[in-house]
Amino acid sequence: MLEHAGQIGKKIAISGGGRCNFTNLNTAPDNFISSNPHFCKSALARYTPEDFISLVERHGIAYHEKKLGQLFCDDSSRLIIEMLLLEAGNAGVEIRCGSQVRSVVKPAPGVLADSSCFKVKTDRETFVAQSLVIATGGLSIPPLGATDFGYGLARQFELSIVEPRPALVPFTLSPQILRELAPLSGVSLDVTVECQGKEFREGILITHRGLSGPAILQISSYWRPGLSVNINLLPDHGAFELLRDHDNREISLANFLGEFLPRRFAVAWCTLYGAAKPLKHYNAPQLAEIAKQLNQWRITPSGTEGFKKAEVTAGGVATTELSSQTMETKKVPGLYFIGEVVDVTGQLGGYNFQWAWASAFAAGQVV
Numbered sequence: 499m500l501e502h503a504g505q506i507g508k509k510i511a512i513s514g515g516g517r518c519n520f521t522n523l524n525t526a527p528d529n530f531i532s533s534n535p536h537f538c539k540s541a542l543a544r545y546t547p548e549d550f551i552s553l554v555e556r557h558g559i560a561y562h563e564k565k566l567g568q569l570f571c572d573d574s575s576r577l578i579i580e581m582l583l584l585e586a587g588n589a590g591v592e593i594r595c596g597s598q599v600r601s602v603v604k605p606a607p608g609v610l611a612d613s614s615c616f617k618v619k620t621d622r623e624t625f626v627a628q629s630l631v632i633a634t635g636g637l638s639i640p641p642l643g644a645t646d647f648g649y650g651l652a653r654q655f656e657l658s659i660v661e662p663r664p665a666l667v668p669f670t671l672s673p674q675i676l677r678e679l680a681p682l683s684g685v686s687l688d689v690t691v692e693c694q695g696k697e698f699r700e701g702i703l704i705t706h707r708g709l710s711g712p713a714i715l716q717i718s719s720y721w722r723p724g725l726s727v728n729i730n731l732l733p734d735h736g737a738f739e740l741l742r743d744h745d746n747r748e749i750s751l752a753n754f755l756g757e758f759l760p761r762r763f764a765v766a767w768c769t770l771y772g773a774a775k776p777l778k779h780y781n782a783p784q785l786a787e788i789a790k791q792l793n794q795w796r797i798t799p800s801g802t803e804g805f806k807k808a809e810v811t812a813g814g815v816a817t818t819e820l821s822s823q824t825m826e827t828k829k830v831p832g833l834y835f836i837g838e839v840v841d842v843t844g845q846l847g848g849y850n851f852q853w854a855w856a857s858a859f860a861a862g863q864v865v
């Protein structure tokens with residue numbers, strides 16, 4: 499195993515706030531985004547969350563379910579790395595950290611005696627191998643070792659790629675909306691967020707650049723530039739009925755909404771929509787319009803915080819190029835792509851690791 503960083507598993511180390519959300523009990527193909535939603539099914543079915551849990555248990559690693567099926571180590575994600583190192587060691591895997599791969603060549607048939615082999619040159623050594631598994635991950639968080647190596651290699655072998663894009667990433671907002679919201683940086687709300695027919699009920703967090711929090715990270719994977727996102731600020735209420743039931747009150751809209759939303763947010767939101775009057779001064783059509791904005795607050799993000807802040811990279815090596823059984827490329831026998839570099843992206847909550855384990859297992863059965 500060739501790793502260019504000084505140590506392996508840096509993302510595991512920092513994942514889940516240092517406790518590694520290593521799988522999700524509810525893992526199903528629906529939790530993954532891919533140009534071919536069926537592609538992930540075979541690998542996920544053959545290596546399940548239970549398989550990884552039993553490995554974790556065999557190593558005596560204590561864990562707990564935090565919420566929504568998300569399993570975390572009780573102690574440190576370091577234990578998962580140690581477990582993987584031990585398992586790899588037992589299987590006779592040699593790990594070379596600090597190995598920069600300079601080139602990968604597969605001679606055309608007939609050029610060399612054994613043209614079925616790959617020649618992999620690092621800055622120190624040359625390896626010859628019948629199988630080559632690419633597990634170089636995506637482009638997110640470059641300081642952790644992310645490179646475009648996997649995509650480059652795919653291009654070298656003329657494999658198609660679904661344009662990589664940041665996913666599970668915070669949104670940025672236009673200066674006009676930020677003027678009101680940025681001072682509320684750190685305020686969070688429990689909402690429903692919807693885009694392209696996908697909906698998540700979780701927290702959103704206002705940041706000094708825009709919006710983050712689990713619901714925003716989730717929906718960002720389904721968002722495309724130019725699209726709007728609908729946020730239901732009162733997911734437990736029909737806003738119109740709520741406002742209408744109080745439409746004879748002297749209380750200002752901001753103060754009234756402050757009973758259901760963080761007060762500072764209610765004030766900023768009312769400023770944004772120029773709605774500062776007492777409730778009784780609004781007529782029914784006006785209340786209906788305000789209610790619509792509350793239950794379907796439509797915002798168009800100006801962009802995302804990009805690969806620097808994205809938890810994963812969506813897109814990647816096209817699934818049409820790979821066998822869903824083994825992850826081997828159809829055009830280049832012996833060449834495999836697994837994990838995040840493939841056009842399969844999990845939702846937030848341990849799904850990305852489950853895909854990494856499952857796709858690795860699929861390839862591991864045959865190399």
Ligand SMILES: Cc1cc2nc3c(=O)[nH]c(=O)nc-3n(C[C@H](O)[C@H](O)[C@H](O)COP(=O)(O)OP(=O)(O)OC[C@H]3O[C@@H](n4cnc5c(N)ncnc54)[C@H](O)[C@@H]3O)c2cc1C
Pocket residue numbers: 500501502503506507508509510512513514515518519520521597598599633634635636638639642643644645646647808809810836837838839847848849850851852854
């Ligand atoms: C902050 C953060 C928190 C996360 N938390 C979670 C979580 O709790 N649960 C979850 O399921 N997912 C989480 N993820 C996503 C998850 O970490 C990734 O989806 C997963 O690690 C992908 O595994 P991988 O093996 O495909 O790639 P990676 O884990 O990215 O590993 C790729 C490896 O390849 C090495 N590499 C890259 N280029 C080269 C090269 N040219 N030569 C040699 N080596 C190279 C890299 O140094 C790296 O070690 C998180 C991601 C981030 C950024």
